[in-house]
Amino acid sequence: MPAAVVNAQSAHAAGVQRLLQRYRAVPATAPIRLAKRTSNLFRTRSKTGATGLDTSGLTGVISVDAAAQTADVAGMCTYDDLVAETLRYGLVPLVVPQLKTITLGGAVTGLGIESTSFRNGLPHESVLELDVLTGAGEVLTVSSSENTALYRAFPNSYGTLGYAVRLRIELEPVKPFVALAHVRFHSPVDLVAAIDGIMATGSLDGVAVDYLDGVVFSADESYLCVGRQTGAPGPVSDYTGQQIYYRSMRHERGVTTDRLTIYDYLWR
Structure with missing residues (x-):
């Protein structure tokens, strides 16, 4: 396995552990949120005192399998960073929302759409599996064959069922x-x-x-x-x-x- 992939996997694993530690330190009755600098909500929001979970290690592309045309991606990775990496292999996600700062995890839990949706559907329809941080403080791998109820319910759940920390998605080849x-x-x-x-x-x-x-x-x-x-x-x-x-x-x-x-x- 290339050293860059090993390093990315190690960095991601460390990021998940930091997230878990921060989550488990929050009092059971306290509200929580993801700590991030940007938002793509086009409405005002009231300030909140909710504890922000550290997502600093969950912002990159973990690996790209060009032969299988898949990518393992951290939940807070933006589509800008995701596309920049996959285009190196002549591949892109099946649906690429047009705002660069939309995250893959956000597009799946909050839905998204773009000009390939008439043939490829919505972003969650090309997700093969996810690792989800649940309210119980555990990370579950979910797919069409494992923890299937959560896999099917996660799209459009807006964080109510947990946060995606890793997603494996399908890619498709593109021309220049x-x-x-x-x-x-x-x-x-x-x-x-x-x-x-x-x-x-x-x-x-x-x-x-x-x-x-x-x-x-x-x-x-x-x-x-x-x-x-x-x-x-x-x-x-x-x-x-x-x-x-x-x-x-x-x-x-x-x-x-x-x-x-x-x-x-x-x-x-």
Whole structure:
């Protein structure tokens, strides 16, 4: 086993032990929370005096198995860090929520969605197994064959059933670029009909669809953004500065096209 993997596994094991020690030191009647610096909740929250559990050792990718197309990932690992690691192998998670600071554990316990969801579902549907810190202060491995009730109930439980400290997820191969078609619609009915067709066939006008999302600006201006992976070299757009991606798709009628690297597409 490569030294880097051994080191990552050791660091993760130490992080789990710190988490357990902190949890077991909390009085039985005291509220708890995960101690983290960021949140992706788009609402205000009242300050709390609840004890924050140390998650400092649970933020990385533990290992990637390129042959099996799986990754073992700490629960507090952000998708930004996860994608940066898996892309080294030409792989990505089956669903990559668009905010870089969303954590894998958060997307599974709180759900998430993105432009591959029409074919890959939600993030929890590609989780093969998890290690969950339960309210009893123990870490249980759960999967479709072990502790199955917790495995099935954990998605969308928002921390009420425990915290994910490790997740093994499926990955899928990707090509270096994404070719985009922005299809203009003047009626929501027509847009929905086009979505139905793509869902039924996996294609648009005979071309396979890998990514599907859209934007509605008004009742008579909406767009489907249809993406197809490609290895063909060519110019790509850059929306990392003052250029704003969603504004780039607006046009009067028909279809416009664009190209992005796979990395820039995921974080568009």
